[in-house]
Amino acid sequence: MNQLTEEQIAQLSPDTASLAAGKGLAGTSKWVSFAYNERVLWGEIKGSGSTPYRSQIDLTNTAFKCSCPSRKFPCKHGLGLYLMFTRNFADFTKTENEPVWVKEWMDKRASKPATTEPKPEADVETVAKQAKAKEKRQNKRLEEIAGGVAELDLWVKDLLRGGLLAFPEKGPQFWKKTAARMVDAKAPGLGNMVKEFQEINYFSGNTWQGEALQQATKIFMLLEGVKNIDALPTLVQEDVKSLIGISRNQKELLEDAAAEKIKDIWLVLGRQREVNDEDLTIQRDWLYGTQSKRFALILNFAYRSAPIQNLVVPGTATQAELVFYPGNYPLRAAIKMVGSNSTQFSIPEMFGNWDAVQEYYTQILSKFPWADNIPLFVKDLLPVTHASKWHLRDSDGYIMPLPADFDIQKLYQILAISGGASVHMSFLRQKDTVVPLGVWVDGKYKLI
Incomplete structure (x- = not known):
């Protein structure tokens, strides 16, 4: 049985409204009955109908089911039941006698194969035909977006020719208009990259110039990649296609x-x-x-x-x-x-300082220069302030900044969990900032 924490349960909520409603149902007085065993948790709660809603949770391979008509998953009843189980564990009766409706659901889940039945392998001729058809579809798509690529190429060059100092004068509609043109040109990935210009804070300090130039450079490199795609290595071609919006079908x-x-x-x-x-x-x-x-x-x-x-x-x-x-x-x-x-796992290997992170980050950029979210681990990090901004300091005394819009409540959470001491941390490297995901304290992983 895996008993999740409140933070982990909150991560399963489809939205903040469902979580708030679930917290309101996390009291034992709300429920008609509730019990659990090693594999399943279940409960009945009075709803708007004549019979109580039946909610159940697979504790081995986390999954929810409820008889309520909600289209949200998990619903507020499932969230409330799990939160109540975490908060008031001692109030729950442990029994192997599962109600019929619980046993049927769990037995059905247990009878499902752990893996999808493999399909018979296609013969060489079929595989070749499929590959040729896929290549034909993608080449046609590249031809369709050629006009958009040429338009954006000219737009970027004109933008830089006008100088970075003109960027702050351009309002959100300027960027949105060009982004919409890329969507019309069937290159939504290029549109998303244009939109990132409007996320830059042009009125805070002097860092925006570097951010704007970096974004323009990424777009220019991608446009050059599209124009010269046949000359690129196969895997780099896949990166370019994905970035401009020619995504691969998940089923395929x-x-x-x-x-x-x-x-x-x-x-x-x-x-x-x-x-x-x-x-x-x-x-x-x-x-x-x-x-x-x-x-x-x-x-x-x-x-x-x-x-x-x-x-x-x-x-x-x-x-x-x-x-x-x-x-x-x-x-x-x-x-x-x-x-x-x-919920039990060991601490993974970690980088020792920001120098090691920078070396690794440089290696990633040499393979994929458009990288903007790189997950990493670093040990012994401490939140500190510098120049009125929050940073993470490594064991050598070097610092990396948190994003300007990083949730201050999450920062306080890190300080509260660590007790002011340095902690091992998982985070995302985003350009020149780091975004914490979780910390290890006393061998346990805590979400941020």
Whole structure:
């Protein structure tokens, strides 16, 4: 049985409203009945209907089910039940006598195969035809976006010819207009890179010039890559196609016999969730393989209030097989198979200071110059202030800044957990800043 912490349960919530509602249902007086055993937790709660809603949670391989009509997953009842279990564990009765509705669900889950039945391997001729058809589709797409690439190439050159000092005068609509043109040209990836100009703070200090020039350089390199794609190594071609918006179908990836697959025990280091201007929820789960020593990014999308199926739980270790998207720096992956999870895992190997991190970061950029989120571990880091801004100081006394918009409550959380002492930390290297994901304290991993 894996008993999650409140922080881990909160990471499973589909939105803040569901979490708030779940917390309101986390009192024992709200529930008609509740119990658990090593494999499952269940409870009944009075709802708007004549019969109570039945909620149940698989404790071995975290999953939820509820009889309520909510389209959110997990619903507020599942979140409330799990939060109540964590807060009031002593009030729960442990019994092996599961109600029929609980036993049927759990037995059905246990009877499912751990892996997907493999499809018969296609013959050489079929594989060749599929590869040729895929290449034809992608070449046609490249031809379709050629106009957008030429337009953006001229736009970037005119932008830089006008000088960086003109950037602060350009309002959000200037960037949005060009980004929208790239979407119309069927190159949404280029549009997203243009949008990043409007995220730069042009009225705070003198760092914006470097940020703006760096972003313009990334776009220019990508445009050059598109124009000369046939001359690039195969894996770099995959990177260029992905960046401009020619993404590989996940179903196709999972069925690709040649794709890189890694079975491992994956530490789920953290989850990031944001909603963009188009009402699209983007969820990023950051993983680390304990045996392969590989990092992975699981990317999921949902439109408006549509639920996202969460196959991993932040702050736990999960047995899983991942399939990596091809690239010169393969980081993004899809989950092919997932097994049980655990809250027990050892501390991974870590860099000792920021110098070692910078050397590694430089190696990554030499392979993938557009990298903007690099997961890393560093030991003995301490939050400190310098020039009225927060930084992380390593054991040698060198510092790296946190983003200007980093949640101050999370920073206070780090200080409270560590007691003011240095801690081992997982984080994302974002350009010239670092974003903490979690810390190790007394051998245990705490989400931030």
